[in-house]
Amino acid sequence: MFRREFIGQVAGAVAASQLATRVGNEAVHQAGSDWRSQFPALRQRVNGHPLTYLDTAATSLRPQVVIDALGQFDATDNANPGAALHTLARRASASFDEARRTAAEFVGATDPLEVVFTRGTTEGLNLVAATWGTANVRSGDEILVGVGEHSSNMLPWRALAARTGARMVYFGLTDAGYPDLADLAAKIGPRTRIVAVSHVSNVLGLINPIAEICSIARGPNRIVVVDAAQSAPHLATEVRTIGCDFLALSSHKLLGPMGAGVLWGRRELLESMPAWHHGSNMAHDVGLEHAELSAGALKFGAGTPNVSGAIGLAAALRYLRSIGFAAIRQHQERINVRMLERLAALPTVRLIGAPDARARVGVFAFVVQGRTPAQVVAALDEAGVAIRGGDLAALPLLERFGTTRAARASCYLYTNEADIDRFGDALASAVRHS
Ligand SMILES: Cc1ncc(COP(=O)(O)O)c(C=O)c1O
Structure with a gap:
């Protein structure tokens, strides 16, 4: 009986008051670089540098609206769902x-x-x-x-x-x-x-x-x-x-x-x-x-x-x-252009896949002559730049492109040109010291 009522709710409408509360709790975002202000993780310094987070393809940062939604559920609504039971169970449901x-x-x-x-x-x-x-x-x-x-x-x-x-x-x-x-x-x-x-x-x-x-x-x-x-x-x-x-x-x-x-x-x-x-x-x-x-x-x-x-x-x-995916794409293509320029400026760095800003999301895997991905990751981490390296859970693909390991920098809507430049500078320094 309980289960039937729970299922019934799935197709039904959520009470307008509950929706209004939820929407009201979500901070209104602002366009462009102000998207960054919604991500508290970006306010920290790592190894003495402002965090440059370029590991989104592994996991993205969380905006305040998501942190708040989770916090609100944990604080007041954490109950096993039940559409016809007590108040908290109904809210969860x-x-x-x-x-x-x-x-x-x-x-x-x-x-x-x-x-x-x-x-x-x-x-x-x-x-x-x-x-x-x-x-x-x-x-x-x-x-x-x-x-x-x-x-x-x-x-x-x-x-x-x-x-x-x-x-x-x-x-x-x-x-x-x-x-x-x-x-x-x-x-x-x-x-x-x-x-x-x-x-x-x-x-x-x-x-x-x-x-x-x-x-x-x-x-x-x-x-x-x-x-x-x-x-x-x-x-x-x-x-x-x-x-x-x-x-x-x-x-x-x-x-x-x-x-x-x-x-x-x-x-x-x-x-x-x-x-x-x-x-x-x-x-x-x-x-x-x-x-x-x-x-x-x-x-x-x-x-x-x-x-x-x-x-x-x-x-x-x-x-x-x-925000809308049109705005996200527009921002990404601009960031991609900068990233491709910075990578192309380093002769010992080889990008894997076509260097086409419009054909990509913000994911860039590359190999550095004379440096292992682990060394590149460690050198960039010292500069507060978070990237990933290894077989990227796609060894056959890497082998297709003549390697077994690669480094990867990946961007998202909170990435700005300054991030790309900090990454480019840190990578240039890592390459020089190889
Ligand atoms: C293309 C692709 N498929 C599948 C996965 C697996 O995702 P998850 O670890 O979230 O299950 C990933 C994660 O990196 C991925 O990049």
């Missing part, structure tokens, strides 16, 4: 339902029950492999994945292939760093059951022609799965325009908290595939012989949900929406 509607709208879905809350992109991809994959993939079938994929979009499919006897097939990358569409088309066959591809690579930062890829990949008895971990922070995500069957993203890469994410899936697929985790909150009328599974995405919400994570994620999505 309403906020959780509202977060699902916000996430649906963010990805361009009309049905909130197409939104599964997950722990992040990795969990979303594993969910598809474990459910749709296990139910539909058989020995001799093929799973087609890009050679440049992040390991979270490779290993779940490999595990599925090992479990079922399916064969992994990989499509290549062009020299510029884009998926090789001719290779993709040539490798799709009658046994291809799953095609998994990222919208933006976490190494190259290049914006893949995802709608074209999906249109090539679609076919009967086959699903196309999009890893949107690196695209959703920077580009409007429209699942219907993209034309995929599933799409996964992570909250922590787009200003929200860690341990939260979204898996969007076509409703008819969610209905037809088996549940993953079993337990409370994903079924009702549970007797000794029978259980009625919940509708759509709710079937995948076993156990007490991460309400706080969903609320923080929704606050981040509203914040991004209020």
